[in-house]
Amino acid sequence: MSTLEARYRALLRVYPRAWRAANEEAVLGTLLDVADGEGRLSPSARETIALLGNGLATRLGASLPAPVRDGVATVALATGAALSLVFFLAHGWAPWAARDPMVVVRTFGPFVNPGVLLYAAWLIALALFLFGWRRAARIALAASVATAIGLVAASHVTGGWAGLSSTTIGFLGLLALLGLGGTPVAPRMTLVGFGVATAALAGVYAGLGVFGARYHGDHFFWLVPAGISNLGIALVLALLLASALLVARNDTAAAVVVIASLPWAAAWAVGSLTSRGEEGMALLVATAVCASLLIGATTLRRAAAVAAADPSH
Amino acid sequence: MADTEMREPTLFILASLASGQKHGYAMIHDVAALSDGRVRLKVATLYAALGRLGTQGLVAPAGEESVDGRLRRYYALTEPGSEALERELQRIEANARQLRSRLQARPASMRAALGGAA
Numbered sequence: 441m442s443t444l445e446a447r448y449r450a451l452l453r454v455y456p457r458a459w460r461a462a463n464e465e466a467v468l469g470t471l472l473d474v475a476d477g478e479g480r481l482s483p484s485a486r487e488t489i490a491l492l493g494n495g496l497a498t499r500l501g502a503s504l505p506a507p508v509r510d511g512v513a514t515v516a517l518a519t520g521a522a523l524s525l526v527f528f529l530a531h532g533w534a535p536w537a538a539r540d541p542m543v544v545v546r547t548f549g550p551f552v553n554p555g556v557l558l559y560a561a562w563l564i565a566l567a568l569f570l571f572g573w574r575r576a577a578r579i580a581l582a583a584s585v586a587t588a589i590g591l592v593a594a595s596h597v598t599g600g601w602a603g604l605s606s607t608t609i610g611f612l613g614l615l616a617l618l619g620l621g622g623t624p625v626a627p628r629m630t631l632v633g634f635g636v637a638t639a640a641l642a643g644v645y646a647g648l649g650v651f652g653a654r655y656h657g658d659h660f661f662w663l664v665p666a667g668i669s670n671l672g673i674a675l676v677l678a679l680l681l682a683s684a685l686l687v688a689r690n691d692t693a694a695a696v697v698v699i700a701s702l703p704w705a706a707a708w709a710v711g712s713l714t715s716r717g718e719e720g721m722a723l724l725v726a727t728a729v730c731a732s733l734l735i736g737a738t739t740l741r742r743a744a745a746v747a748a749a750d751p752s753h
Numbered sequence: 754m755a756d757t758e759m760r761e762p763t764l765f766i767l768a769s770l771a772s773g774q775k776h777g778y779a780m781i782h783d784v785a786a787l788s789d790g791r792v793r794l795k796v797a798t799l800y801a802a803l804g805r806l807g808t809q810g811l812v813a814p815a816g817e818e819s820v821d822g823r824l825r826r827y828y829a830l831t832e833p834g835s836e837a838l839e840r841e842l843q844r845i846e847a848n849a850r851q852l853r854s855r856l857q858a859r860p861a862s863m864r865a866a867l868g869g870a871a
Binding site for chain 2: 463465466467468469470471472473474477486487490491493494495497498
């Protein structure tokens, strides 16, 4: 075996075993033909990146069926953009709270904090997707992850600023990753989801007086409407919904509910760890989260078995 | 699926197979020639597209041969693949006609004004 062939075989290990059994020799033959044609003795950078990217995508596709990833991406894009819009108005800008002494400290131009960059990336991603520019929307979502990482780093360097909790940054980061894991389904359905989520959140905020003269930082969201008790109840309801969908043999929808709940479960876990004296509820919800993961794993195994039995895959 | 716009590499792969079955390396060459060197398919991208098109029934494997110890797998365009390519070409042509009609309907005054400024 030549060195070049060995290097290509090593790269092809990124692909799942079943894919390699079916395609490795044919792909390797073409890779070697192309390298000969270009007079190369090592894989080019462009080719290496393509092999790694496609290999990982094939692995993800083999473990999570595309309809599940697309459903999760739809939920993630709609909720992430809805949160970004409401957070931008209530926590990033809050023009109505101009006289609140908290907001005198506007650390980012006319805005309370640089969180507006993160919110903007999300809203741009949604707009691009709705206009049908899917690739550009993915770039904007990826940019939101980079922004989230940059904000964490900047916060450490500058000693922090008023607001933008690490839970918000981490949560939007997780949602962006779920959004990148698939292709949101129809723009119309995504828009409806975005509208419903925005209206619901804005309604809750209005009811809690967030749009009043007193400024609330974004940690308010994680303390009150999405406090650990409420999140725990919501996660239990999501679990019940997933169970009902499984009973109804709608495995795809059940898996979407379970996976789309994971960022919320993570936010709940963070909230529980940072608070004290909630052992009873923590135990209840921990059980719920574990059961959700179990149902998710079972669903995926069943879906994988169906895919394996289908000769077209 | 039929109403979804095809991405450029997919379109060129189907067009390449329309003139007869080919193996991967031949397709990469043919697509580059068809596009005047603009579309340079990466091997990983080619096989990802072939896998997807195979699942959709638009292309199918058409035999293998070993040349100098290297496996060459041939692919062929299926009947549904040929129909999908035809539909996509009709869509592109219809779009081009519409867009050209707008360009031709451009007011003469605007053309003269910009022409004069240039």
